[in-house]
Amino acid sequence: MIETLGKYSKTVKAGFVFIWPIFQRIRKVSLALQPLEISKYRIITKDNAEITTSLTLNYLVTDSYKYFYNNTDSVESMVQLIRGHLRDIIGRMELNEALGSTSQINAQLSDAIGDLTDIYGIRVVRVNVDELLPSPEIQKAMDKQLTADREKTAAIAKAEGEARNIELTTKAKNDALVATAKANAEAVKTQADADAYRIDKLQASLSKAGDGYFRNQSLDSFNHLADGQNNLVVVDKDDMTDLGKIPAAKKVWDQADSSNDE
Structure with a gap:
């Protein structure tokens, strides 16, 4: 920019520019x-x-x-x-x-x-x-808040982990109890099946035995009673034969028990 006598006169581009000394001067603007x-x-x-x-x-x-x-x-x-x-x-x-x-x-x-x-x-x-x-004061407060939030998050995570651990432990114990109960129930069922089998065998064996066999067993029973100190036994005549079924039933039961164990 060219000033003439301190007043703006014109704007020219960069390069060779002729001015009047003393009267004019150049002001450069980038x-x-x-x-x-x-x-x-x-x-x-x-x-x-x-x-x-x-x-x-x-x-x-x-x-x-x-x-x-x-x-x-x-x-x-x-x-x-x-x-x-x-x-x-x-x-x-x-x-x-x-x-x-x-x-x-x-x-x-x-x-x-x-x-x-x-x-x-x-x-x-x-x-x-x-x-x-x-500001530094606000920055300190923000740092404290951030630390508190991190500690809170860590505490929550720890509590959740402990709760999960307790949940898994409790579930494992419950599963063990259920398994034990099932095993016990299966054992009881097996024992009941075995007893039922013995009873069936006993009934089948007794049903095949003749009256003579039971009379012989009754005589043996009276002989054992006679050997004792109290040898006075009062029995109805109709029940005398039934006494023989007691030792006979015991023999059959023992035989069924031994065969089941084998």
């Missing part, structure tokens, strides 16, 4: 893309938490006249504009929401800036929130 880092500053969130943020951006000059003559410091004005919009965006968020929404904040900030910097002859090509850091 039109290249330029990076800029905005230093850290504090912002208060919706829930009154203090966070520190820093930004980086890329901008370029689109209108050298506006950039140089419409504002004494167009770059600083642009920075203040961006800071104000970022403060407004984060101020409408709670701390946890802001810390987890960096990409969303970048998009909202780009939309908010839009073409507002055109008044300074500048266009912001890219803006990025590099970091959002809570």
